[in-house]
Amino acid sequence: MNFRPFRRISQPPQPRVTCRIDPLMPRNLSHQPHDHRSKERHRLGRRALIIVETQYSKPGTKIRNLLDAWRIDSKVEAVANSLPSLTHGEKGKFAVVFFENFSTYLNMDSWNRQLLDKYCQSFSVGIVGFVQAKDEESTLENIEGFPLTVEYNVQLVDYRLNIYSDVWRVTKPGEIFEGGLPGDTWSVFHFNDSNYEPLAYSLLLSTLENQPDYDSEEKYRVPVIHDRGQVDGIQRVLFGGSLDFWLHHVMLMDIISYLSHGKLSMTLDRYIQIDIDDIFVGKEGTRMKVEDVEALVASQKRLQAAVDGFHFNLGFSGRYYLHGTPEEDAGDKKLLEYRHQFWWFGHMYRHEQAHKLDLSSLESTMISNKQFAQDYDIPVTQHYAVAPHHSGVYPVHEELYQGWRSIWDIKVTSTEEYPSLYPFWRRRGFIHNGIMVLPRQTCGLYTHTVFVADFKSGLQDLEENFKGGELFLTILYTPFNIFMTHMNNYGNDRLALYTFEGVVKFIQCWTNLHLLSVPPVQLGINYFHMFPEEKDPIWQNPCDYKRHIAIWSQNKSCNRLPRFLVVGPQKTGTTALYSFLSMHPGVTSNVNSPTTFEEVQFFSSNNYYKGLDWYMEFFPDPANTSATMLFEKSATYFDNENVPQRVFSLIPRAKIICILIDPAKRAYSWYQHMRSKADVTALNYTFYSIITADERMPRHVRELQSRCLVPGMYAQHLVRWLDYFPSRQVFIIDGEQLRNNPIHVMHKLQQFLHVQPYFDYSQHLRYDSQKGFFCQVLTDRRNKCLGRSKGRTYQPMDEVSAAHLRHFYRKYNINLSKLLNRLNTPVPDWLQEALSDED
Numbered sequence: 008m009n010f011r012p013f014r015r016i017s018q019p020p021q022p023r024v025t026c027r028i029d030p031l032m033p034r035n036l037s038h039q040p041h042d043h044r045s046k047e048r049h050r051l052g053r054r055a056l057i058i059v060e061t062q063y064s065k066p067g068t069k070i071r072n073l074l075d076a077w078r079i080d081s082k083v084e085a086v087a088n089s090l091p092s093l094t095h096g097e098k099g100k101f102a103v104v105f106f107e108n109f110s111t112y113l114n115m116d117s118w119n120r121q122l123l124d125k126y127c128q129s130f131s132v133g134i135v136g137f138v139q140a141k142d143e144e145s146t147l148e149n150i151e152g153f154p155l156t157v158e159y160n161v162q163l164v165d166y167r168l169n170i171y172s173d174v175w176r177v178t179k180p181g182e183i184f185e186g187g188l189p190g191d192t193w194s195v196f197h198f199n200d201s202n203y204e205p206l207a208y209s210l211l212l213s214t215l216e217n218q219p220d221y222d223s224e225e226k227y228r229v230p231v232i233h234d235r236g237q238v239d240g241i242q243r244v245l246f247g248g249s250l251d252f253w254l255h256h257v258m259l260m261d262i263i264s265y266l267s268h269g270k271l272s273m274t275l276d277r278y279i280q281i282d283i284d285d286i287f288v289g290k291e292g293t294r295m296k297v298e299d300v301e302a303l304v305a306s307q308k309r310l311q312a313a314v315d316g317f318h319f320n321l322g323f324s325g326r327y328y329l330h331g332t333p334e335e336d337a338g339d340k341k342l343l344e345y346r347h348q349f350w351w352f353g354h355m356y357r358h359e360q361a362h363k364l365d366l367s368s369l370e371s372t373m374i375s376n377k378q379f380a381q382d383y384d385i386p387v388t389q390h391y392a393v394a395p396h397h398s399g400v401y402p403v404h405e406e407l408y409q410g411w412r413s414i415w416d417i418k419v420t421s422t423e424e425y426p427s428l429y430p431f432w433r434r435r436g437f438i439h440n441g442i443m444v445l446p447r448q449t450c451g452l453y454t455h456t457v458f459v460a461d462f463k464s465g466l467q468d469l470e471e472n473f474k475g476g477e478l479f480l481t482i483l484y485t486p487f488n489i490f491m492t493h494m495n496n497y498g499n500d501r502l503a504l505y506t507f508e509g510v511v512k513f514i515q516c517w518t519n520l521h522l523l524s525v526p527p528v529q530l531g532i533n534y535f536h537m538f539p540e541e542k543d544p545i546w547q548n549p550c551d552y553k554r555h556i557a558i559w560s561q562n563k564s565c566n567r568l569p570r571f572l573v574v575g576p577q578k579t580g581t582t583a584l585y586s587f588l589s590m591h592p593g594v595t596s597n598v599n600s601p602t603t604f605e606e607v608q609f610f611s612s613n614n615y616y617k618g619l620d621w622y623m624e625f626f627p628d629p630a631n632t633s634a635t636m637l638f639e640k641s642a643t644y645f646d647n648e649n650v651p652q653r654v655f656s657l658i659p660r661a662k663i664i665c666i667l668i669d670p671a672k673r674a675y676s677w678y679q680h681m682r683s684k685a686d687v688t689a690l691n692y693t694f695y696s697i698i699t700a701d702e703r704m705p706r707h708v709r710e711l712q713s714r715c716l717v718p719g720m721y722a723q724h725l726v727r728w729l730d731y732f733p734s735r736q737v738f739i740i741d742g743e744q745l746r747n748n749p750i751h752v753m754h755k756l757q758q759f760l761h762v763q764p765y766f767d768y769s770q771h772l773r774y775d776s777q778k779g780f781f782c783q784v785l786t787d788r789r790n791k792c793l794g795r796s797k798g799r800t801y802q803p804m805d806e807v808s809a810a811h812l813r814h815f816y817r818k819y820n821i822n823l824s825k826l827l828n829r830l831n832t833p834v835p836d837w838l839q840e841a842l843s844d845e846d
């Protein structure tokens with residue numbers, strides 16, 4: 008057996024974190040975090056502007072990543088371009104502006120510089136700049152236009168914060184970072200003006216080496232400075248060092264909060280949950296013994312002093328209870344003796360991967376585990392579960408969710424895989440089938456990290472992980488932390504206890520973060536209260552990620568997804584196009600839905616919450632059909648705000664087809680459609696009264712008005728599609744041409760789709776004089792036309808309504824013609840006519 012029981016020579020390591028209180032700090036000075044919200048009303052968006060040298064440069068990417076982690080939207084603009092528009096009506100779009108290289112700001116052309124400065128002054132928006140190193144040897148340089156001198160290329164030691172600054176919120180000043188600072192290319196600032204306030208002080212390494220007189224003031228340098236805006240009304244913070252230094256991340260969080268008047272502040276609460284996934288699963292030699300269990304209980308007590316309400320959360324696979332050496336079995340029994348001290352959750356009885364099991368096998372393993380819990384009186388009361396290997400949680404294996412609900416009444420779970428494992432700061436939550444799925448984090452420990460020596464290059468790396476390293480930054484960035492650990496991390500060298508006690512102490516030394524734990528269901532409720540926009544999942548194609556295929560059901564195929572979509576809008580001839588496409592031997596549509604017939608309406612309705620399996624059931628497995636190209640048409644997709652993003656996430660290479668007719672005609676056809684469906688409002692109100700309804704009209708009339716008119720604002724919907732899909736994947740059909748010359752349209756469409764074999768529609772479509780439309784040729788004399796609901800007969804639109812709509816749609820039509828020109832798409836005759844009309 009491959010284990011090393013004698014590897015541990017001494018006792019497990021104890022974390023050696025002690026706060027180094029700055030001796031220069033006056034006693035009794037308050038550490039209270041500052042609240043940056045201001046009484047003044049600043050009309051600013053929750054967004055940041057990052058000006059970079061190139062789209063790929065690293066400092067800008069780092070800034071964007073950390074904003075991403077804090078869910079702050081950012082716009083990245085390369086220097087060469089002009090500034091993006093900064094305002095939206097009365098509102099400033101950006102609450103803070105970053106320059107990854109401050110000299111970019113200094114060298115901006117005067118027009119852009121004035122524009123930006125004016126924006127910052129009027130909206131009281133601050134600037135953060137990073138002063139980059141110079142290639143030359145150490146130099147001094149005056150900053151043009153500022154009473155400020157920069158000294159480049161200095162080496163610094165020891166770093167302390169200005170305890171008097173109002174900027175600190177997360178950062179707890181009064182601690183010293185001792186020793187050399189990362190990187191040897193720091194810049195420091197010299198000034199003699201009360202407008203500038205140092206945010207940090209460091210010592211010059213060179214002067215220290217020459218004269219070891221620590222107290223002399225000349226040795227202090229200022230690597231981060233706050234320009235308080237007294238000169239030109241713009242507050243700026245300049246960093247002389249990069250984000251390679253972990254403390255700059257903490258400081259930056261506060262600086263963003265301060266400069267944005269609290270608009271971009273983040274809560275100080277950090278929830279901590281530590282799951283021990285496999286408390287009974289581990290090879291002999293790696294399992295917990297009695298003294299490890301005692302250490303776990305003692306550590307939990309210490310952690311509870313720092314983390315309100317903390318409990319280790321123990322997952323169990325009952326089958327593996329008492330599967331170690333006699334000493335380790337005694338450890339298992341000890342754990343159960345202490346069972347009421349911990350939280351517990353069911354894993355899987357045999358630690359099976361959920362995605363490999365059907366519902367009945369899943370239920371049976373869950374029942375066995377539940378029986379085990381009952382036999383040993385384990386208090387499993389948290390409605391929380393984790394799937395072994397994250398399998399079946401995301402991508403979703405529906406049977407896992409069903410089993411969890413029916414057997415365990417699970418309400419919350421967690422995974423690292425949504426939307427993907429990396430980058431860790433972009434992991435998010437969602438709710439599916441009544442179960443809240445929360446993002447999970449790794450702490451750097453895995454099943455194989457049993458001994459200190461197994462962790463990278465040993466104790467120092469382990470320590471770095473929490474002393475400003477990845478684990479520390481994870482907690483800094485993430486308000487809700489659910490950490491995955493394993494039983495092996497608590498036996499032998501007990502690396503998990505070392506790591507978590509270490510990080511908690513370190514956080515206490517350097518930050519004002521409030522660490523706390525709440526039971527998992529409450530955690531889920533709090534999570535979606537803070538991030539309600541995450542409740543809706545965004546489904547992706549499991550085959551786009553190797554890790555996802557591996558934990559998705561083996562008998563599912565990603566090929567059961569459409570290669571192109573006809574997205575609408577409604578009443579433009581989408582059914583005719585659907586029927587023409589269905590005639591093509593190389594193309595297969597979805598099967599009919601019992602409720603919405605040929606339209607699946609997955610991306611635009613609550614069907615989306617039914618999940619991917621539900622959607623794929625509408626399509627044949629391509630292995631069982633000769634047609635290669637699957638497609639779907641749902642006319643409700645075109646103008647729905649959520650749909651382009653949802654479609655792009657799932658089928659980013661899909662082609663998108665839409666049909667446009669005169670929007671006024673479309674609106675009228677839609678009104679007639681609603682009347683024929685016996686819509687009470689459409690029956691009781693004339694077309695004119697609906698399209699002209701103002702706020703004095705009843706709500707249901709206004710709602711019908713919006714459903715009638717909004718889809719016809721074509722350009723704004725198209726732009727949303729083009730935000731996600733490249734224009735080469737989008738095909739726009741002139742609906743009048745489809746109606747009058749479908750053979751030509753189908754020829755062009757086949758070329759666009761590259762569909763095989765070529766289908767000669769001139770042999771299969773012909774004009775039916777009775778129907779007044781083109782129909783499918785069945786025999787020499789018989790045609791198959793669309794039903795009575797397509798190509799209805801109704802009174803022509805009255806002239807007053809037509810005039811009103813001509814006026815109403817004019818600006819939208821102008822935008823459409825500009826967009827079509829930009830896309831190199833011919834402008835349809837009806838659009839040319841509409842625009843040639845005098846208004």
Ligand SMILES: Nc1ncnc2c1ncn2[C@@H]1O[C@H](COP(=O)(O)OS(=O)(=O)O)[C@@H](OP(=O)(O)O)[C@H]1O
Binds near residue numbers: 581642676679745796
């Ligand atoms: N070949 C053929 N046969 C029948 N109808 C045709 C055809 N080509 C285009 N049209 C026009 O399509 C209009 C219905 O559009 P949709 O199919 O998109 O409507 S729906 O949104 O699916 O309800 C329908 O609108 P109405 O005339 O108002 O019924 C037709 O004008």
